[in-house]
Amino acid sequence: MRRFFPLCILLVFTACDKAVQPAEGDGTWDIAWVNPIDSVRAGTPISLKFTGIRSDTATSIYISNAFGTTVLPLKKEENTWVCAIPKHFVRKAGPLYWKVLYDEKVKLANRIAVVPDAGSIPHVETYFGPRSITVGARDYSMLVTIPTDPFDNTLLAGTPVTIKSEFQNTVELTQERTADFIAWKNIVSKKTAGRMLVSASCLETDTKELTTILFPANAEAFEIAYSRNHRYADGNQIITFQTNLLKDAYGNLVGDGTLVTFFIKDAQGGYLKTTGMTIDGVAKASLLHPAEAAQWQVTAYVTGAAKSNTISVVFEQAISDFEVSFSEDQRSVTIGPLKSFMDQIVPDGIDVVLRVYDIEGKPLSTKKETTKKGRCLFKLPREYFENGTYQLEIAAAGMLKKYKTELR
C-alpha cells in the first residue's frame, strides 16, 4: 500500500489544482456528485449529494477552508449520500474544498467558491492614525477602512468606499476602492491648527466619526522684552522676561506649554538661565534682581526650533556704602545698617561675606551671613581664632572693605 502514496499525493495535487468542474476521483468507484455547485454566497446552507458510494460506513467527507479542516460522515438518504456542510464553513468566503475519503484515498474531490455576501449591508471597520499631526503640507493621518459582509468576510477588491473629512466647515469627499482587503487614504494636514473630523461610508453603511488634531508647527523667530519695578540692583525685586506671540510658519500660535529658555550672560561672562512655558503664545520667566551693579545680555530659545533677539538689561548699584563696627575685643564684627537707593534699610537677605586671613595673608576662614533688618553680625570666637593680628575682608553688594585687627 505504501507504494501507492506517491500516486495518492499526486491525486490530491491534481484535485486541488483543477478548475471547479468536473470533479476528480480515482476512477475505481462509480461515484458522482449529483448537485454540483460552482459557487455560493456566504451564509447559504449547502448539502453535497452523491451517488455510487459503495461503503457508507467507512466513507467520510473531508472539508477544509482557510480556517481549518474537518471530517464528517456521509448520511444515506434513499439512493443518495448526503453531507450538510457545517454552517461556519459556508460563512467563510474563499475556496471550500471537499474530498470523499475511503481507505486513505480520495475517491472524489472538488471545491466550491464561497463568495462574500455583497448584497447585505456591510460592516465597515476603521483604523485611523496617527491621531495628532502638525500643520503644514507634510504631515498626514491615514484612514484605513475594512468593509466586510455580515459574516466578517472582506468584500471583493474594487468595492467603492467614500472617505469624508471636515475641517473648519469645509467637507471633502473622495472615493477609494478596496484592494488587499482595505480602502485607505492619507488625510493631509492643513495650514491652520484645529481638529479634523473624518469618516467613511461603504454602500449604505456609515462609520463613526474619527478625529485627528492638527497641532501648530514649530515656532519661528520671536522677540523678547522685560519689565521690572526699578533699575536698581537691590537683590530683592523680580525682573520678568516675556516673549511676544510665538507663532509657527503658518501664523498659528504655538501649542501651550512650549518651553522657552532665557539665557542671560553677565558682564563677567557668567551665565544665568530661566525658563517659562507659553500660554496663548506668550512665555514669561522671572529672575531676582542682582545685589550689585550688572549688565545682562538676554537671548531666548525654543530648543531646536527658534531663537529670539538679544536684549540688554542694566542694573545700577543700589547700596552705596556700608558701615563696619568692631566690639571691644574685636571679636564681634557688625555690618550695617545697609541702606538702599532711597536710604531705606535693605530688605532682609542681602549676602555678606567675611574672609579671615592671618598676618601673612594666608586664608583661614570664610563666613557667610545674610542681613536681617539691614545688619549682620560675625563672631570670631577664641576657640578658633587665638589672640593675635588678623586681616579681615568684608564683601557686600559688590563692595569690599579690608581691615587689620588684633583680636584680644
Added chain:
Amino acid sequence: MLNKTFYRIVLLVSFLGINALVIWGISSVLSYLNTGADRSTMLHREVAMKAVYLPKVEWENLENPGRPMELPTLAAIEKDYLSAWHVRNMAFMNNDRYGISDYYTDSARVRLYEQIDLNLAQGNWFKNTTLEHHPELDFYSEDGTLVVFTDHHVSTYQEVYNKEELLFQHRNSTSFQVLMLLEDGFWRIRHLKELPKPSKTEVTAEKTKRLLQKIPPMKGVNYYPRDTPWDTFGPTFNDSIVNSDFERLRQMGLNTVRIFVQYEDFGGAIVPPEKIALLQELLSLAGENDLQVVVTLFDFYGDYDVPNWTLTHRHAETIVNALKEHPALLGWDIKNEPDLDFESRGEQRVTAWLREMVTAVQKWDALHPVTIGWSSPEAAVVLAEEVDYVSFHYYREVDEFKAAYSVLKEAVNTKPLVLQEYGYSSYDGIWNAFLGSEESQAMYYKQMQALLKKEELPFLFWGFHDFKEIPTEVVGRLPWRKARQKYFGILDTEGKPKEAYPYLDYGKPTP
C-alpha cells in the same frame, strides 16, 4: 474551673485564628490585584522562548504604498505570524483553544473556536505543519498598527485523524492573504483569506531542476575515529588523527567515507557555527586525501512527529547549505536505519518525515544525491522512488546475500544501489562461546568482496577500527551486543591490521 479555662483558651485561639485567616485573605486579594501587567511585561519582551516553530520564511518584497517597513517591526510581525500558525496547529492537534487568543483577534478566533468545537464533537484531530512561507508585503499603515501581506505558496503538510485512525495525509501549497493588527503588543491575525491556487507547473518545476552528478563507484568505509566512536565531532575532535586515518584509507585505495552527524550534538534546530566548522574541516581533510564523504544526517534522532518538522528542516538546511559547495561532498544520507523506528514510532510517521526531508534536501542541494541508509535489503524498497540512489545494510550470512540483493535489485531496477554497511565482528569471547575469530572475519570479507566485485556493487564496509568502548545509545546496555560491536574493525584497537585487512586493501593486489 478547668472547663472554663479550656473554653477561654478555645475562644482565644479561635479568635486569633479567624483574625489570621481574615488578614491572610485580604492580603492574598491585595497581592493578587497587584500581580498582572506591570511595566516589564507590557510589551511581552520578557519571555525568551525556545524555538518551537521554524518554517522557512523568505520575505519577497517590502515595497508598499503605506509606510516604509522597519526591519525590527517585520521581525515582530514574522514571529507573531508564525506563532499564529503554531498555536493553530497545536489547537487542531489537541482540540484545545490554548494560545489562540494571543494571535487571533476577537472575530478571527471565533472561527477557530467553532472549528475546534466541531472537531472535538466529531473526534477529529489533525497534525499540521507549514514548511515554507514566502510573504510579500502589500500594505503597512502610517501609524504602524495594521499590516496586509500575501503569503505565497505556503507549503503545508497535514495528517487527518479520527479518534486513533489516520484517515488521510496530504501535502499542499496554498497562498493566503493576511491582515494583522497590532493589539497590546501582539500582532494578531484579523483576516486570513485563501487565494486561488498557483499554477501546477510551479509545484512540479522544482522536481525537474535537479542536476544530479553520477553516482560514483564507491569503495569505502563507515568512519569513526578510533578513540571517539559515535562522537566524531565532540570536544576531542583531533584533525591529525582524522588526517592519518584518511591517509591510510587513501593508501588502501578507497575513495569514500561515510560520517554521521548527530541531531542533538549539532544543536537541533539551530546549528552552532563551531560544529559546521568541524564538519567542513573533516570534509577538507577527506578532500586532501582524495576521499569523498557521504554525510549521514539525523543520527540519534527519533521523533519524526509533524510538530517538529520545521525544526528538523532548519537543522538539515543549515548543514546542507554549509556543505553543498564543498568539493569533497559525495551526497546526503538522510537517516541511518530509520526502519528500526517503524515499530516504536509507526511506519507512516517515519516515512512521511523521510519523504518530506528527502524532497527538502533535494531542493536545497540540486547537485548531490540523496539516499536513506535502510538497515536491510528488504526495507530499502521504501521510498525508492524518492531517493537518488538506494542504500541498504547487510549483516546476515554471505550465502543469503545474493538472493536478498536480487530481490531488491528487481524492485528498484532504475535506481543505483549501494551496500552502505556490511561487516563482520571478529569478537571471540564468552558471549559467542569463543566461536568468532579474525580468520572468520577475513573469510567473510574475502567472500563478500568477491561477490561485490562480480555484482559491481558500490560498498562501504563497517568499520575501520575496533573500538575500546561502545556508547550505550548505540546498541543498548547488553554486554554481548557491546562486545560484538567492538570488533567490527579491520584494524585493531592498536591500529594494527587484522587478518581481513588485505581483502579491503585495494592499494595492493588482493592475495
